[in-house]
Amino acid sequence: MGMNTLQHQPSETNAKPVGQTEKMTLVQAVTDGLRTMMSEDEQVLVLGEDVGTNGGVFRATDGLINEFGDNRVVDTPLAEAGIIGTSIGLAMNGFKPIAEIQFLGFIYPGFEQIVTHAARIRMRTSGRYTVPMVIRAPYGAGIRAPEIHSDSTEAFFVHLPGLKVVAPSSPYDAKGLLIASIEDPDPVIFLEPMKSYRAGREDVPVEKYTVDIGKANVVKKGEDVTLICWGNMVKPTMEAAQKAEKEKDIQAEVIDLRTLYPLDKDTIVQSVEKTGRVVVVHEGHRTGGVGAEIIGLINDHALFYLRSPIERVTGYDVHVPLFALEDHYLPSIDRVYKGIQNVLAY
Amino acid sequence: MEAEFPVVQYISPEGQLNADYAQTYDRQHLMLSYENMLKARVFDRKAVNLQRQGRIGTYAPFEGQEAAQIGSAMALETSDWMFPSYRDHAATLTFGHSLMNVLLYWAGRVEGCMPPEGKHIFPPSVPIATQIPHAVGAAWAEKLKGRTGASIVYFGDGATSEGDFHEGLNFASVFHAPVVFFCQNNGFAISVPVSRQMKSKTIAQKALAYDIPSVRVDGNDVLAVYEETKKALDRARKGEGPTLIEAVTWRYGAHTTADDPTKYRDQSLSEEKRVEDPLTRVERMLRHNGDWDEEWAQRVSEEMSDRVDNAVKDMEQYPAAEPTFMFDHIFETPTWHIREQRDSIERKEG
Numbered sequence: 051m052g053m054n055t056l057q058h059q060p061s062e063t064n065a066k067p068v069g070q071t072e073k074m075t076l077v078q079a080v081t082d083g084l085r086t087m088m089s090e091d092e093q094v095l096v097l098g099e100d101v102g103t104n105g106g107v108f109r110a111t112d113g114l115i116n117e118f119g120d121n122r123v124v125d126t127p128l129a130e131a132g133i134i135g136t137s138i139g140l141a142m143n144g145f146k147p148i149a150e151i152q153f154l155g156f157i158y159p160g161f162e163q164i165v166t167h168a169a170r171i172r173m174r175t176s177g178r179y180t181v182p183m184v185i186r187a188p189y190g191a192g193i194r195a196p197e198i199h200s201d202s203t204e205a206f207f208v209h210l211p212g213l214k215v216v217a218p219s220s221p222y223d224a225k226g227l228l229i230a231s232i233e234d235p236d237p238v239i240f241l242e243p244m245k246s247y248r249a250g251r252e253d254v255p256v257e258k259y260t261v262d263i264g265k266a267n268v269v270k271k272g273e274d275v276t277l278i279c280w281g282n283m284v285k286p287t288m289e290a291a292q293k294a295e296k297e298k299d300i301q302a303e304v305i306d307l308r309t310l311y312p313l314d315k316d317t318i319v320q321s322v323e324k325t326g327r328v329v330v331v332h333e334g335h336r337t338g339g340v341g342a343e344i345i346g347l348i349n350d351h352a353l354f355y356l357r358s359p360i361e362r363v364t365g366y367d368v369h370v371p372l373f374a375l376e377d378h379y380l381p382s383i384d385r386v387y388k389g390i391q392n393v394l395a396y
Numbered sequence: 397m398e399a400e401f402p403v404v405q406y407i408s409p410e411g412q413l414n415a416d417y418a419q420t421y422d423r424q425h426l427m428l429s430y431e432n433m434l435k436a437r438v439f440d441r442k443a444v445n446l447q448r449q450g451r452i453g454t455y456a457p458f459e460g461q462e463a464a465q466i467g468s469a470m471a472l473e474t475s476d477w478m479f480p481s482y483r484d485h486a487a488t489l490t491f492g493h494s495l496m497n498v499l500l501y502w503a504g505r506v507e508g509c510m511p512p513e514g515k516h517i518f519p520p521s522v523p524i525a526t527q528i529p530h531a532v533g534a535a536w537a538e539k540l541k542g543r544t545g546a547s548i549v550y551f552g553d554g555a556t557s558e559g560d561f562h563e564g565l566n567f568a569s570v571f572h573a574p575v576v577f578f579c580q581n582n583g584f585a586i587s588v589p590v591s592r593q594m595k596s597k598t599i600a601q602k603a604l605a606y607d608i609p610s611v612r613v614d615g616n617d618v619l620a621v622y623e624e625t626k627k628a629l630d631r632a633r634k635g636e637g638p639t640l641i642e643a644v645t646w647r648y649g650a651h652t653t654a655d656d657p658t659k660y661r662d663q664s665l666s667e668e669k670r671v672e673d674p675l676t677r678v679e680r681m682l683r684h685n686g687d688w689d690e691e692w693a694q695r696v697s698e699e700m701s702d703r704v705d706n707a708v709k710d711m712e713q714y715p716a717a718e719p720t721f722m723f724d725h726i727f728e729t730p731t732w733h734i735r736e737q738r739d740s741i742e743r744k745e746g
């Protein structure tokens with residue numbers, strides 16, 4: 051599957067951009083989104099470990115320091131609590147900081163700042179102070195990275211009130227969602243699927259555009275079963291859907307959530323009302339994972355449309371293994387395919 | 397502050413033993429130090445090549461830091477505890493880790509974390525600075541048990557910016573724990589030079605705030621590192637509390653094999669640093685004293701090269717990882733979640 055087989059559904063509020071496009075990878079689209087917003091708004095700052103001279107370990111901030119200088123593209127000391135904590139202060143005092151955490155697995159030293167401060171300042175000051183910041187972090191397994199680099203613990207953040215959690219799967223969405231996140235008046239955790247960073251190129255508008263936070267994307271339409279996924283899992287899920295279509299004439303509808311908090315209730319419910327069968331796919335651990343929340347939401351809003359129990363295809367309740375075993379941890383096309391067969395056979 | 401923390405040097409880059417330390421010349425010890433450094437360098441270069449050939453994953457090279465890791469590890473006793481970071485294989489190998497296990501770890505196998513029986517070598521810590529409080533806790537436990545074991549914990553200059561570093565030092569100070577904080581100041585934390593990491597001129601001075609003694613040592617001088625670490629460990633064993641050692645050294649190459657140093661520094665700088673090389677200076681000194689033996693060095697290098705090749709073979713012939721292995725050590729007694737998930741994998745394969 052080429053990345054460009056995904057169809058991007060502009061939501062009602064977003065006009066589809068018309069101007070020039072350029073072929074970009076997902077990581078280039080992130081850079082382009084950052085550049086777009088830094089050019090437009092002097093208050094937008096990028097800060098983190100190695101984001102300046104080095105352009106980020108994944109090159110997501112490549113070249114920005116030359117364009118915007120080291121007051122706006124800041125190599126910080128190696129301290130996540132410091133990066134996130136000072137970003138909170140910057141955000142409360144007029145700036146729009148975009149903090150890069152090198153890998154999601156290294157966000158934990160800064161977790162305290164997110165949980166007890168970024169997520170709560172609006173509430174604690176009755177809206178007098180707010181934290182319009184973005185925390186970007188590459189996440190996910192499958193690139194043979196060393197230990198701890200492959201965590202997919204988005205559930206921690208989805209569980210917290212006061213935070214939005216975004217996870218694009220394509221270059222187009224990455225740029226549009228990043229711009230929307232930077233413009234959002236509240237703190238946003240922006241999860242970048244590491245394995246998809248350079249997985250393919252697609253046309254990305256050169257102009258500024260947004261993809262709405264909270265709007266899912268139906269990347270494939272179908273009547274028989276709803277597959278719900280995001281980030282790095284969109285690819286194996288789409289491939290399993292295509293396999294099911296070819297081999298069993300099963301028409302799967304595939305929903306790329308794009309935002310994990312708030313979930314796009316309407317898109318999920320409408321699809322379940324149509325298909326009556328659901329498979330949720332995520333690479334994070336199964337217990338307390340976002341899949342459990344999606345199932346809860348479906349129970350609340352579409353229970354009587356269900357024709358079979360909802361299947362979860364997820365990472366296991368084990369630490370993401372070192373790379374010799376990581377492929378066994380990750381949901382594969384076969385595991386998703388099996389999930390589809392299970393709900394249809396019920 | 398730099399004046400208050402002068403860099404302690406025993407052997408100059410030219411291979412001269414500083415007159416103050418003339419009595420410490422011990423041919424046997426220096427030959428062994430050199431041997432360990434040479435072996436480590438052979439290992440490191442081979443590991444980088446293995447990564448290039450795709451036989452192991454991303455690897456963190458340490459070339460240039462041999463004296464810091466080996467001088468300090470040679471000062472340890474078997475009953476001590478070692479808390480390494482991901483770059484400290486020269487230290488772990490010197491303390492008794494197996495070559496095959498170190499390679500296994502970099503080949504993506506968690507089994508590589510297992511140290512030999514009877515050696516307290518912790519798995520390399522990947523998140524920065526997080527191992528520092530563990531070392532304090534283990535040392536504190538030794539003290540509570542009335543034993544004389546001490547902890548040594550390795551970390552980089554970048555690590556001193558993390559809260560865990562400061563919390564670790566503070567706890568060690570308050571509880572008077574027998575721990576040696578061993579910082580390898582190798583000039584860079586990935587792309588960020590020390591000058592951008594901190595405004596303090598030295599890392600040693602950070603101990604002042606915690607009322608912990610500290611020393612700045614030439615990290616390319618294996619003898620100075622050994623002697624200063626030994627002093628610190630002796631103090632710890634005598635109940636005199638923690639010490640911070642800043643070993644000033646240089647990482648010649650990339651941060652890891654996934655990184656390109658030319659993006660952030662002029663690599664000719666690394667070539668200039670070769671004049672301070674930890675191996676060369678010991679070789680020079682041994683030559684001065686008529687103790688150098690070219691054939692011996694050649695032999696050590698060749699033997700090590702064979703040992704690494706054999707370890708690579710063992711690593712590559714190590715039984716393939718069973719997918720179910722990932723469930724085996726999550727809890728002592730697996731919960732139902734893990735039992736069910738493990739079964740589901742087994743069923744598929746059966």
Ligand SMILES: Cc1ncc(C[n+]2csc(CCOP(=O)(O)OP(=O)(O)O)c2C)c(N)n1
Pocket residue numbers: 099128130152156159483522523524551552553554555556580582584585586647651
């Ligand atoms: C908590 C945390 N944040 C970020 C990283 C990513 N990272 C790995 S090594 C490194 C630089 C470490 O520099 P330093 O402490 O000086 O040690 P060195 O690698 O130079 O030996 C960074 C930022 C990490 N491993 N852990």
